[in-house]
Amino acid sequence: MFAYPADIEDAAQHNPGERGFVVTFPDVPEAITQGDSLEEALAHASDALETGLSFYVDQGKDLPKPSARRRRPLIFPSLRGEMKLGLYQQMRTQKITKTALARRMGKHLMEVDRLLDLTHHSRIDQVEAAYAALGQRVNVVLVST
DSSP states (O other): OOOEEOEEEEGGGTSTTOOSEEEEOTTOTTOEEEESSHHHHHHHHHHHHHHHHHHHHHTTOOOOOOOOOTTOOEEOOOHHHHHHHHHHHHHHHHTOOHHHHHHHHTOOHHHHHHHHOTTSOOOHHHHHHHHHHTTOOOOOOOOOO
């Protein structure tokens, strides 16, 4: 659901003399990372994507829609990140505020803030409870990459 295509370029294209690779996301311009090797750059890509998407969540904006892949590798947030982004998107779709969700869950607003914080390691059962308060259920689907 949150698979974003990435552009990978030689770092020397951005800064002559620099080595390694730069990873950017056309749909999430806030997300950029690099690594000394292609493997290292791709290993950092998921974290960069989550960081970039967290800006949208923090500002209460719609998440950008992933564009067509067009031979670019797809980068996925972590499982926890996908769950939190999905929760945020459901709240926006249903027009449910954080305060309203906290009330439905019988929790403090601060707890809902943490559920939407992509850097906070919320327990999965807490995220599931938030989905349940929205009339949703979490289901994991395995896909080939």
